Amino acid sequence: MQLKQFIRHNRKDWHQLEQMIKSFNKQRAKPTSQAIETFDQLYQKATQNLSYSQTFFPDAEVTEHLNLLVSRAHNVIYQTEHSSWKQFKNFFLEKFVGLLIEQWRPIIIAALLFFLGGLAGFLVVSQDLLHLEILLPGTLSNVLPPEELAANTQADQIDGAMMSATIMTNNIQVAILAFASGITFGLLTIYLLIYNGLVVGALAGLFWHSGSSYIFWAYIVPHGVIELLAIFIAGGAGLLMGYKLLVPGQFKRSTQLKYHALRSVQLLLGTLPLFIIAGIVEGFITPADLSLEVKYIVAIVTLLGFSAYMLYGYWRRLKHASI
Template sequence: MDLDAYVMAHHDEWRRLEELTKRRRLTGAEGDELVDRYQQVATHLSVVRTSAPDAALVAYLSALLSRARNKSAGTRSTTWRGVLAFFTERFPAALYRLRWWWLGTFAANVVVVAVMMWWLLGNPDVEQGLLTPDEVDQLVDEDFEGYYSQYAASHFAAQVWVNNAWVAALCIALGALGAPVVWLLLQNVANLAIIGSIMTRHGHAGHFWGLILPHGLLELTAVFVAGGVGLRLFWSWVEPGSLPRAQSLAREGRTAGTVALGLVAVLFVSGVIEAFVTPSGLPTWARVGIGVVAELVFLAYVFVAGRAAYHRGATGDLDAALLEDRVATQA
């Protein structure tokens, strides 16, 4: 990249941000412009650091962004803009950038479930080693369906949300170790395969899938996303690429934190579906249809909003300015 040409192209934007940071008071329009300029210059800093690192220019842009951030810190509009930016830029961009990791995890787990169910259906003796005939009857006739209506819907939604968020958080928190993520995912799909094979063998396959699919599509996708991101975190220090191993791990760790926060919202939606839609009196096709729509909305969010954010320069990592503030302060 021609650094001089890049400086000439964006010099006026930097000067404008300087002017805004020096003003004692800002109008509403100027406050909005300050935030917009801040985001633009943060992108410029990221480009400079990646393509044509220049110590003097990096220090100048870092200090400028630090002043701009201090100028806008603590305002209500900035807070809401930060939340909006998280869900329109950082989170979907992280999902899109890491898509092959979690899509691969998704596909691998689907294959494992299918193979396990096929094997279990062909080996009924295994079922007898896991559950007694009375326990099988209890599961098929009462427990499986009763699980979705044993508590008040609002309490059940909270319980499901906390449980699934915990599983997803473990996949990410233990991601750097690799093996625990594989173990957590294997436990998750093994439980699904065992119950599915038992329900299928006893003539309740339609009932099983009718209760699993409404919430399970989005819920399992979120868990597989967490698993894929955790495995990417593991791979970041095994094969750091062009970055030093510590920097590679730090970058993917920050991105994993972005995904973990975003998945809280995704799992909240799946928990609400599990509590209010799965046990409802709606016909099976309607309940499954709601689950399919939720899954399609999530995929559109990733591959439309996420792709657009990614091509605008977002990666899911923290804003470059937030990382550079520390450098500027130390300098």
């Protein structure tokens, strides 16, 4: 987008935000909820415009103007006690959903890489169990026989709180590593996605070979659905950053890194609640003394819940875009 086009496209919103800043500073009465909501939306748009302008038009006067405008708006919005909550709500209910919609391609690619590794691991191990030892050395001797799986994973034998905290920490570390690996032009991110898929696929092949796939997946999908979504998002963020470094286009690699790293970090931050939910499910529901059918129902509920969240966020974006 050219500078003149950028200014012409956004000038109306900047002017409206400036007028609202003056209005809020003058009035003593508490503004209406609608006015606060509109102001918050304009502030978010101006912040995004500033980030874009700093990246592509760093020496232009409009960048200095936007920097001042955003600073003034920031001072106004943080005068209200509810501003922090509104920022939090706006990010997770609109901005994060918007990023997922805009960056769906690298997220889908991350999922395909994972499933590619999973399919390879399943096909190899389901044909011959000894291949598990080749793919994952030392795993075969440490994996419980299928008939012992349910008997050794009951809630009364596991500290659910400790397991939940451990799982959340581990999965967040995996996500951060997949994201940060984008700096290697995405190569390490690709390896991590394929390898983790290979592990899951190989274990699935082991239990399929033993005729216990139903049991295996009942202990995977309750937390696995939401957990894998989070990993795909984090992996997609890493792939996005890596691709822009590898193919910078008309801009410098440093410029692409600055712009897309910010978007990738926002995608990563948005996955944290997903990992928390997955950790809680894996720590308290997955090992609980519940029927296998109930565990599958939990998986379906988590998937439907995420779908509802996406639809609601998309609806809010459409609603505010029409303001």
